[in-house]
Amino acid sequence: MRFIGNTIVAGEAIKAEIVIAKERISFWGGFDPLTGLIVDKTTQLYGENISNKILIIQSTRGSSGASNMLYISKLSGFAPTAIIIQDTESLAVLGCVAYKIPLVAHLTPDPFLTIKTGMIAELITKEHDKACLSIL
C-alpha cells in the first residue's frame, strides 16, 4: 500500500513501525517524553509507546508546551521517528520544525481506513515536495 502526503519537515529515509489512531493527541500532558508513552487516558492510544515509531494521527490538541515535550523526547531518545497528521495544528508543526522531526501532512488515500498499528513502513520525505509512505 502506498500513500502520498505533503512534506512539512523533511528528513532522511525512514523504516519503522507504525502507531496509528484517528485522534487528536496532546504532546504536552498526553505524552511522557522521558519514556515515549502516551499517558492520556481519554485516548485509544493510552499505554502505547511511540518512541522511534511513525506516528499517524488526525492532529494535535491542547497545550502550547507540546514543542517543549518533543524537544525533551529528542534529548531523551524517546521521540517518534516521524509524525503524520491530517490537520495542520500549529503546535505539532512548530515542534517538528524547531527540532527537525520529519513531519508529513494530508496523507491520501485515508490512512485510517487501511493502516493498523504494528505495520512496518518506509517513509520518504522531500523538502517542499510530496512525501511517500509505503507499507512493507
Add this chain to the structure above:
Amino acid sequence: MRLAEGEKNILHGSEGENKAEYMRILTQWGEAMGAERLVPVESVQVSGISAPGKNLKGLPEHIVKQFRSKIESFCMDRVKTNVCSHIARITLDHPIERNLDLEEKNFHEQLINKARNVGIKLTFSCAPYLVGEIPIKNQICAWTESSAVVYINSIFGARSARNGTESAISSAVLGLTPAFGPILDKGRKGDLVINVEANLTDVSHWGALGYYAGKNVGIGIPVINDIKRMNPEEAKQLCAAAATGGGAPMLHVVGITPEAFSLDQIIERNKRSNYLTFKNSDLEETLHSLRTVDEGPVDWVLIGCPHASLTEVAEIMYLLDGKKVNEHVNFELWLPYAIKAMAERLGYVSVLEQANVKVLSDSCPLTSRERTGNVMVTNSFKQAHYSQALLGNQVNIKTTTECVNIAIRGCF
C-alpha cells in the same frame, strides 16, 4: 511565503546564527500553516525560561546541561517587542518545605537576571492579563499558553496564533510573526454554534461549557449563544477549558465578546444549521467525564488554574469564614507573584496561611510535575484533565464553594 529583502538577509545569516535560526523557524512554521508573509508583532508571551525542576527527572547530567544551555540561549538576544512570560517550572516560595534544590534556585535566579538584560519580563504567569498584559483589539500578538491565547483573542479581540516556546522567542527577537489563523480576518469566523440552555452558576460550569465546546469543535471556532452575562473569572475558565478540550485558538460569545455582535455576523448561514445545545444534562455529563473518584478522603484541593485573580483570593478567604483546612488536606492556591504581593499587603495571605491554605506563586503542579496528594478536587477543567495524565492522581471537579467545604472536611 513571500519574504521581504531584510527578512531574507536575516535568514541567510546577516544578523548571526541565532537570528537566522529564529527566522528559519518562523518561516518554515508559517509556510506550513498557510501564511503568505510575516507581520510585525507587538506583544509576546514567551515560555520555557525557567529552571527545569522535575521535568528532566532521571535524565543524565549531560542532557540536563544541554537543556539548560538551550534555555540560556533564549536570553542572548535583545528583544524587539513587549515580552512577558508564561509560568515557571518551580516556585521560589517555601523553598525548604518544597525541597527546592539550591542549584535549581541559582540557575533560576541567573535566568531572571539574564532575561532582564535582554528585555524579557519574567512575569511567570499562565494568565498575563491578570498582571496588566492586556492587548488592545486587533493588536498582533505571539503568545504561548493556549488558555491565554484563547482569552486574549476572544475577550479582547487581540490576534495571536497558538505559539510554542520556539516561535515565541523567535518573534520576540525578530519582532515578526507569520500571518495565519486568527491573525487574519478569515481565521476568526465561527464554525459551530452552541446554544446554552444549562444553568451556569459556578466557574466550574463555565469550564464544562468550554470543555464541551472545545471537544465538539476540533480545530474550529465555537460560537456560544444565549449567554446574558459573564465575568472575568468565568471567561477565564471558559477559555482555558476550551483550549484543553480542543484546538481552537479562540471562541465567540454572542453579544458579549467584542467581535460577536450577532449570530448572523459571526458565523456564515450554512454553518448555523449544525448547532449543538448545551443542556443541564450535558453539563452534568461533562462534569462527570473527568471525575475518577467521588467518595472517601480527599488530600489535595487546587484552586488557581489558570492562575487566581485577586478577586478569587478574596473569595477563598471569605468562603473559609474563619475555619481551617483539614490537617490531612494540602490546599494549594496558585497565583501570579504580582497578585500574591498585593494579597500580602491586604492581609489576605496571612489569613489564608493561618487557615492552612498554601498561597503559591509563579508555577503550578502541571508545569512543576509536583504531585502533593492522591485525590485532587479542583474547580478547573484544565487541571482535572491534565493532572490525571501527567501526575497520576485521582480527580474530581467541584464548585468553588464545594472545594472549600471539602478542604475543611477532608473528604467528599
